[in-house]
Amino acid sequence: xxxxxxxxxxxxxxxxxxxxxxxxxxxxxxxxxxxxxxxxxxxxxxxxxxxxxxxxxxxxxxxxxxxxxxxxxxxxxxxxxxxxxxxxxxxxxxxxxxxxxxxxxxxxxxxxxxxxxxxxxxxxxxxxxxxxxxxxxxxxxxxxxxxxxxxxxxxxxxxxxxxxxxxxxxxxxxxxxxxxxxxxxxxxxxxxxxxxxxxxxxxxxxxxxxxxxxxxxxxxxxxxxxxxxxxxxxxxxxxxxxxxxxxxxxxxxxxxxxxxxxxxxxxxxxxxxxxxxxxxxxxxxxxxxxxxxxxxxxxxxxxxxxxxxxxxxxxxxxxxxxxxxxxxxxxxxxxxxxxxxxxxxxxxxxxxxxxxxxxxxxxxxxxxxxxxxxxxxxxxxxxxxxxxxxxxxxxxxxxxxxxxxxxxxxxxxxxxxxxxxxxxxxxxxxxxxxxxxxxxxxxxxxxxxxxxxxxxxxxxxxxxxxxxxxxxxxxxxxxxxxxxxxxxxxxxxxxxxxxxxxxxxxxxxxxxx
Amino acid sequence: xxxxxxxxxxxxxxxxxxxxxxxxxxxxxxxxxxxxxxxxxxxxxxxxxxxxxxxxxxxxxxxxxxxxxxxxxxxxxxxxxxxxxxxxxxxxxxxxxxxxxxxxxxxxxxxxxxxxxxxxxxxxxxxxxxxxxxxxxxxxxxxxxxxxxxxxxxxxxxxxxxxxxxxxxxxxxxxxxxxxxxxxxxxxxxxxxxxxxxxxxxxxxxxxxxxxxxxxxxxxxxx
Numbered sequence: 043x044x045x046x047x048x049x050x051x052x053x054x055x056x057x058x059x060x061x062x063x064x065x066x067x068x069x070x071x072x073x074x075x076x077x078x079x080x081x082x083x084x085x086x087x088x089x090x091x092x093x094x095x096x097x098x099x100x101x102x103x104x105x106x107x108x109x110x111x112x113x114x115x116x117x118x119x120x121x122x123x124x125x126x127x128x129x130x131x132x133x134x135x136x137x138x139x140x141x142x143x144x145x146x147x148x149x150x151x152x153x154x155x156x157x158x159x160x161x162x163x164x165x166x167x168x169x170x171x172x173x174x175x176x177x178x179x180x181x182x183x184x185x186x187x188x189x190x191x192x193x194x195x196x197x198x199x200x201x202x203x204x205x206x207x208x209x210x211x212x213x214x215x216x217x218x219x220x221x222x223x224x225x226x227x228x229x230x231x232x233x234x235x236x237x238x239x240x241x242x243x244x245x246x247x248x249x250x251x252x253x254x255x256x257x258x259x260x261x262x263x264x265x266x267x268x269x270x271x272x273x274x275x276x277x278x279x280x281x282x283x284x285x286x287x288x289x290x291x292x293x294x295x296x297x298x299x300x301x302x303x304x305x306x307x308x309x310x311x312x313x314x315x316x317x318x319x320x321x322x323x324x325x326x327x328x329x330x331x332x333x334x335x336x337x338x339x340x341x342x343x344x345x346x347x348x349x350x351x352x353x354x355x356x357x358x359x360x361x362x363x364x365x366x367x368x369x370x371x372x373x374x375x376x377x378x379x380x381x382x383x384x385x386x387x388x389x390x391x392x393x394x395x396x397x398x399x400x401x402x403x404x405x406x407x408x409x410x411x412x413x414x415x416x417x418x419x420x421x422x423x424x425x426x427x428x429x430x431x432x433x434x435x436x437x438x439x440x441x442x443x444x445x446x447x448x449x450x451x452x453x454x455x456x457x458x459x460x461x462x463x464x465x466x467x468x469x470x471x472x473x474x475x476x477x478x479x480x481x482x483x484x485x486x487x488x489x490x491x492x493x494x495x496x497x498x499x500x501x502x503x504x505x506x507x508x509x510x511x512x513x514x515x516x517x518x519x520x521x522x523x524x525x526x527x528x529x530x531x532x533x534x535x536x537x538x539x540x541x542x543x544x545x546x547x548x549x550x551x552x553x554x555x
Numbered sequence: 556x557x558x559x560x561x562x563x564x565x566x567x568x569x570x571x572x573x574x575x576x577x578x579x580x581x582x583x584x585x586x587x588x589x590x591x592x593x594x595x596x597x598x599x600x601x602x603x604x605x606x607x608x609x610x611x612x613x614x615x616x617x618x619x620x621x622x623x624x625x626x627x628x629x630x631x632x633x634x635x636x637x638x639x640x641x642x643x644x645x646x647x648x649x650x651x652x653x654x655x656x657x658x659x660x661x662x663x664x665x666x667x668x669x670x671x672x673x674x675x676x677x678x679x680x681x682x683x684x685x686x687x688x689x690x691x692x693x694x695x696x697x698x699x700x701x702x703x704x705x706x707x708x709x710x711x712x713x714x715x716x717x718x719x720x721x722x723x724x725x726x727x728x729x730x731x732x733x734x735x736x737x738x739x740x741x742x743x744x745x746x747x748x749x750x751x752x753x754x755x756x757x758x759x760x761x762x763x764x765x766x767x768x769x770x771x772x773x774x775x776x777x778x
Binding site for chain 2: 329330331333334335336337338341368388425426
């Protein structure tokens with residue numbers, strides 16, 4: 043029954059990668075990022091291309107239109123003003139205005155002489171801006187301008203009329219306002235074409251990105267799953283290597299790591315099994331001769347009264363030492379069982395005060411220990427193991443501390459467990475030894491290497507407390523002496539006992555962790 | 556009868572138990588022990604669980620199949636699975652090896668002390684459903700058929716049935732039936748109840764006579 047290998051769960055790394063708060067979680071996946079990048083790239087290039095083409099086409103179109111309108115205007119102005127009287131009267135200006143506006147352009151012509159105001163052929167004079175008129179008058183040459191009026195584009199052309207060899211300003215200005223509605227429609231068509239081109243390109247980019255992501259992500263997902271299985275203890279997990287790219291190399295590395303791990307773990311397990319078998323063998327080998335020695339030593343001791351005094355003394359001493367040897371061997375075996383994870387709990391619902399008293403009574407310590415044990419504190423515990431803990435703590439206090447030794451019990455409010463304190467009135471534990479007090483063969487007093495204990499007592503006590511899910515701590519309180527604090531949780535479910543009457547009670551509870 | 560494979564342990568325990576007035580018959584293997592028991596039944600069998608050949612559990616089962624001879628098994632401390640298996644195989648009590656002969660002797664005496672609980676003076680026959688318990692002759696019949704019960708099972712039944720419907724905790728039963736102090740193993744009680752149920756109950760998994768009171772212990776009845 044090898045316990046599955048467990049890696050201690052690190053809540054920080056396991057649950058919570060460091061967070062970049064401004065990126066929503068779903069956009070942090072590789073797939074999402076790939077799609078976003080692809081869409082941005084495709085959209086940007088499509089937009090750039092479409093934009094450039096649009097601008098070029100539009101400029102070309104407008105320039106051509108403007109050119110032809112301006113030429114037509116220039117021609118007409120020249121023709122109409124050739125024989126114009128000077129200064130012109132109102133009718134002549136009206137004729138000029140009508141003449142420059144060709145009907146096919148749906149344009150409006152306008153003419154003015156000095157401050158006469160604009161004489162127009164239609165009502166579209168809004169686009170003729172004062173700035174244009176000022177420029178035409180001041181600079182004395184032809185200007186044209188694109189004007190947006192009420193959301194519609196217009197081409198406005200204006201020129202002064204020259205006299206003589208076209209050098210003297212006549213004071214006559216001629217204007218033409220041509221709506222660019224057709225060009226606007228053409229431009230709209232261009233924009234629509236660009237848009238209609240970009241949208242499918244972006245959609246295609248999304249599709250391609252998803253396909254690419256799938257190709258990259260499948261091996262990543264496989265790796266993730268395999269690593270998970272490996273972590274769960276399936277050490278024979280391997281992945282198929284396909285291709286020769288970086289991912290394939292990663293898969294190869296993963297396989298090699300898994301193989302190394304499997305080898306190491308199986309070696310460890312072999313060693314563990316061997317160690318366990320060794321412990322079992324040693325225990326049997328030691329126990330058998332000890333059993334016969336103990337039987338006979340016991341017999342001698344019983345008869346010691348009939349032996350002569352030296353022999354009687356020897357018999358008693360021998361019996362004592364055999365007893366210690368037995369205890370040492372038992373402690374060694376006990377601690378080996380903890381090491382092998384083979385220690386089991388046999389829980390019972392127990393009155394803790396009774397348990398403490400019984401433990402002291404069995405060892406004849408009842409009169410030597412002060413007790414503060416409130417009744418009716420019941421928890422689920424293993425009576426034998428609890429007895430071991432109490433025997434070690436109290437025994438330790440009696441041997442190494444000074445009277446009075448006190449045992450106090452109180453219910454541990456929050457968790458429903460109990461706290462038992464064993465305090466003596468001695469000099470406390472040497473602060474240098476304090477951290478190692480529960481180590482094996484740790485002797486608080488170097489001079490006392492031949493104490494009654496095996497040197498394993500406190501280590502075993504602590505293992506037993508851990509097995510219950512509890513703890514033992516030791517401190518030197520300010521009032522003196524040493525204070526051992528045993529904390530035991532309340533077992534949620536005492537192993538009592540069959541849900542259905544008559545089924546087998548769950549005698550053995552595997553240790554939780 | 557002592558069944559133990561190690562000659563020194565065997566001899567040591569024989570000497571020691573002999574001095575306490577027991578007549579000890581020795582066997583070094585399970586097969587030998589069973590053979591001897593057939594020829595000359597013993598008052599009690601002390602059985603080592605670790606035996607070459609036929610192991611202790613199997614020996615225990617065969618002795619139990621042959622009759623109510625009480626069995627005390629010798630087991631290693633902490634080998635809890637051994638204890639459970641041994642009790643399931645029918646052992647009445649166990650001691651942990653290496654054992655002081657004095658301790659073993661006390662267990663043997665407790666198991667051998669046949670009869671009802673101390674202080675029970677009632678001698679009449681009691682009838683509970685199909686079960687008839689005669690406290691005088693220490694016999695139990697079920698629907699008229701006599702049942703042979705090993706001593707601990709008989710004492711447990713007498714103890715429980717002496718107080719109809721009263722709940723006994725495991726600790727109480729350990730003290731009154733097994734004469735063990737607080738540190739007694741409550742599994743002794745559980746295993747003994749299971750074995751007793753297979754003999755007196757119609758359906759051992761739905762007991763009528765010996766009922767489990769969850770969280771407390773056991774009681775006899777109500778029927």
